Amino acid sequence: MAKSEFDKFAQDYDRVLGESIPDGLNEDGYFAEYKIALMAKRLKDRQPRRILDFGCGAGRSLPHLAQYFPDAELWGFDVSQDSLNFAHERTPSAHLFSDWSIAEYVSFDAIVAANVFHHIPPDQRPLALDRCNRALAPNGIMFLFEHNPLNPATRWIFERCPFDVDAEMLSLRTALDLTKAAGFSTEQHGYTLFFPRPLAALRGFEPYLKRLPLGAQYYVQMEK
Ligand SMILES: C[S@@+](CC[C@H](N)C(=O)[O-])C[C@H]1O[C@@H](n2cnc3c(N)ncnc32)[C@H](O)[C@@H]1O
Numbered sequence: 001m002a003k004s005e006f007d008k009f010a011q012d013y014d015r016v017l018g019e020s021i022p023d024g025l026n027e028d029g030y031f032a033e034y035k036i037a038l039m040a041k042r043l044k045d046r047q048p049r050r051i052l053d054f055g056c057g058a059g060r061s062l063p064h065l066a067q068y069f070p071d072a073e074l075w076g077f078d079v080s081q082d083s084l085n086f087a088h089e090r091t092p093s094a095h096l097f098s099d100w101s102i103a104e105y106v107s108f109d110a111i112v113a114a115n116v117f118h119h120i121p122p123d124q125r126p127l128a129l130d131r132c133n134r135a136l137a138p139n140g141i142m143f144l145f146e147h148n149p150l151n152p153a154t155r156w157i158f159e160r161c162p163f164d165v166d167a168e169m170l171s172l173r174t175a176l177d178l179t180k181a182a183g184f185s186t187e188q189h190g191y192t193l194f195f196p197r198p199l200a201a202l203r204g205f206e207p208y209l210k211r212l213p214l215g216a217q218y219y220v221q222m223e224k
Helices: 005-020 030-043 062-068 081-090 100-105 122-135 152-160 172-181 197-209
Strands: 050-054 073-077 095-097 108-114 136-147 186-192 217-223
Touching (some): 005 081, 030 062, 030 136, 030 186, 050 062, 050 122, 062 073, 081 095, 095 100, 100 122, 122 136, 122 172, 186 197
Parallel strands (some): 050 073, 073 095, 108 136
Antiparallel strands (some): 186 217
16 A cells, blocks of 8 residues: 555654644644544434544544444544554554445444644545545434634644645635535534633533634534
8 A cells, every 4th residue: 555644643643743833732632532532512312323533644633433322333534554553552442444445335323633734735636525524324424624724823833744744724614615515415614623622611512603713623513
């Protein structure tokens, strides 16, 4: 299999990410947990049986998926096999794969793609989202999380992060257009990651801020 761009970062992913973020905001898994907590809250009493972390990388979200969805079967897909090796160390129980043809035999009740689509070239994004749509079970739900290009701190970090040299951020508008084109029946969206760890106590206010384009990231929740 061809080497993926992320293979070279797999071993040092956490360190490189940490060094790209100002000390006061150093996340150490905080923002990964923030996104999965949001997903769990929005799924309310739905209990997804099988969840796919699309573009799971070194598996930073997998322990949080296991925490918030203890009864679900966890799967992770990535084009970087080296990253999957680290994901396996983090969450040995997850089913990890880099050959998408495997997804043709499985369907997922929920899919999350966190910070993946800005690494997919724009002309390949419709195919990637269409794949996710087809891999979802009827009434399945997908969550897309992406950097908010309107947030100056996000831009500052993005411009300094070695992973992001070839990446291209996508606006919320672009993400919504992609969602529509991929044929999802409904979508909801909002800005998120307003509160870094020192302000974590304020996270409960976030639903009131979701229209304010100042969150570090945004989410799009799509239903098949
Ligand atoms: C910034 S990392 C995010 C990893 C993980 N989702 C997280 O939140 O830590 C982006 C990941 O997207 C993966 N990726 C890039 N192109 C992809 C594609 N076409 N399909 C699936 N994953 C892809 C990369 O290999 C990399 O692991």
